[in-house]
Amino acid sequence: xxxxxxxxxxxxxxxxxxxxxxxxxxxxxxxxxxxxxxxxxxxxxxxxxxxxxxxxxxxxxxxxxxxxxxxxxxxxxxxxxxxxxxxxxxxxxxxxxxxxxxxxxxxxxxxxxxxxxxxxxxxxxxxxxxxxxxxxxxxxxxxxxxxxxxxxxxxxxxxxxxxxxxxxxxxxxxxxxxxxxxxxxxxxxxxxxxxxxxxxxxx
Numbered sequence: 001x002x003x004x005x006x007x008x009x010x011x012x013x014x015x016x017x018x019x020x021x022x023x024x025x026x027x028x029x030x031x032x033x034x035x036x037x038x039x040x041x042x043x044x045x046x047x048x049x050x051x052x053x054x055x056x057x058x059x060x061x062x063x064x065x066x067x068x069x070x071x072x073x074x075x076x077x078x079x080x081x082x083x084x085x086x087x088x089x090x091x092x093x094x095x096x097x098x099x100x101x102x103x104x105x106x107x108x109x110x111x112x113x114x115x116x117x118x119x120x121x122x123x124x125x126x127x128x129x130x131x132x133x134x135x136x137x138x139x140x141x142x143x144x145x146x147x148x149x150x151x152x153x154x155x156x157x158x159x160x161x162x163x164x165x166x167x168x169x170x171x172x173x174x175x176x177x178x179x180x181x182x183x184x185x186x187x188x189x190x191x192x193x194x195x196x197x198x199x200x201x202x203x
Contacts, residue, residue, distance in 0.1 A: 009163070019161055022180035022188040026195040029202075032175035035072065035168060036156045040106055040144035043128035045121060048144065050104060051174040068100040069199040070170040071192075073141075076108045076150075076162040083165030086184040087192065088141050094193050100200055103141045108150055115147040167192075171199055 038050045054066045071091050073084040088103050095101040109115060114123055124145065153159075157176075159166060169178035169192060178195045180188055 016182060018182040019164060020181055022167075022185075022191060023178045023195070024191050026198050027175075027177045029171065029173075029175060029177070032171070032177050035170055035174050035176050036153055038106070038146055038153060040104075040146045041120075041124060042142075042144055043124050045124055050106070050144075051170050052102070053174040054172045066172050067102040068172050068202070069095075069196045070101070071103045071196075072168040072170060073103070073105045074108070074159070074166040074168070075105065076110075076159075079163055080165040083183050084167070087165070087167045087180060087189070090184070090189055091192065091196070092141060095196065098200065101196065105141050105143050107143070107145050109145055109147050110150055112149075120147055169195060169199070171202070 035051050040048050040050055042048065050072065051070055052066055071088060073088050075081055075084050084105055088105060092103055109123070113119060127143075127145065157166075157168075164182050167180040167184075168176050171177050177199060178192060180192060184192075
């Protein structure tokens with residue numbers, strides 16, 4: 001978990017961020033593991049706990065606002081943004097008319113200095129000017145930021161290489177039902193879209 005930057009670079013040269021193939025089929029609910037709770041901030045400073053679930057304790061809004069499918073795109077370094085875009089953009093286009101699907105792009109900022117107030121709030125203000133607030137449109141990508149040490153979070157979902165992008169499809173209970181890595185391939189996108197459609201049909 002504490003390996004260095006050069007180990008990540010070496011691994012990226014071998015597979016370009018595709019540390020594993022994406023799931024071809026949906027993970028059965030009984031076998032799915034829960035995505036760990038994650039505190040994030042919108043650029044206006046509003047805090048949110050992901051994932052938004054129907055388990056009562058984890059959701060502030062009424063259950064009708066809980067998404068049946070959530071695409072969580074994780075980026076630990078700016079270099080992985082293109083990888084995240086390769087998944088989130090076509091996903092958003094495919095489910096643009098669905099009220100039961102949400103997309104969150106989470107950028108992790110693990111610097112101790114940048115996580116301190118007021119530098120954290122200044123950074124969020126800068127981000128707000130450079131990127132539109134994703135909460136305006138129904139399925140526009142919602143850009144959020146997570147500050148602090150993420151060692152135990154990464155350990156729980158087995159994230160080693162910080163240079164690649166990680167994509168998770170979650171159900172309404174916050175369980176991981178599908179996972180992808182790196183740049184999206186067409187067959188992997190097809191798998192993601194079909195698994196999302198299955199989630200939307202689940203009772």
